[in-house]
Amino acid sequence: MSSILDIREETVSYEEKGTWVFLVVAITGYGVYLALVLPQLAAGTAIDDVDYAGPMLWTIGGAIVAAIIGRIVLEIVSPSETRSPDVRDREIDRLGDRVGNSFVVIGALAALALAMLQVHWFWIANAVYLCFVLSAVLLSITKLVAYRKGVPTW
Template structure:
């Protein structure tokens, strides 16, 4: 991660740092609440909302702090973006959409078989989380190696 990064690349890295941490935090909280009992008995909704909200805030704070450091090093280039940034963003969004579609299909199947709402909601949450993670990886690779 050496060198000066553009705003969009810093955001991709911030998401890659925060996403896995938030996924682990959510899983740990769910398992703690279950206390060895059935996961479907956990009051998952508030936990999910807090983790999602906390993740968003953490990415914003990390991006701001990282931007301040970058701005101190290169005041003129800190907020610049160009067509390459837009192309990388579009490519990352397409990768993310593929994983959201896969999660959506999983949710449809779970609904069809009458799965508990816990599994339905958490499948979608996992889809969003994996989507963000894979999209961030795709963006960072594109910044480091270029678009193919």
């Protein structure tokens, strides 16, 4: 007999936890990058003198390390029942990748167009980085929605 007061504990898969970590790290890493670069632009630093390559490489590298550490810490705090993806996890992963890859393509096309227009490499690099971040955010949100609502059937 179940009552209205019964609390059903919902299990979160290993893959879903990883998606949450990926989303938080992508947003945080890009936020750190912007916090390092935007003040230079706001101060009127010439584009040629803006130090962006170092911060970009460090935030990308830092995001990779943070994602690994975040995943390990999350598993220590809240261990998953299994680490093997099931059919649902694989379907959700494919859906998220298809949706997220659209921004990788958009970033490549933006970089190509900017290069053809001979725009400063600062803007080309930032367009690519922004599209990588948007890809990560979009694919993460798509996966998280699919975990809650199910994979749509077209």
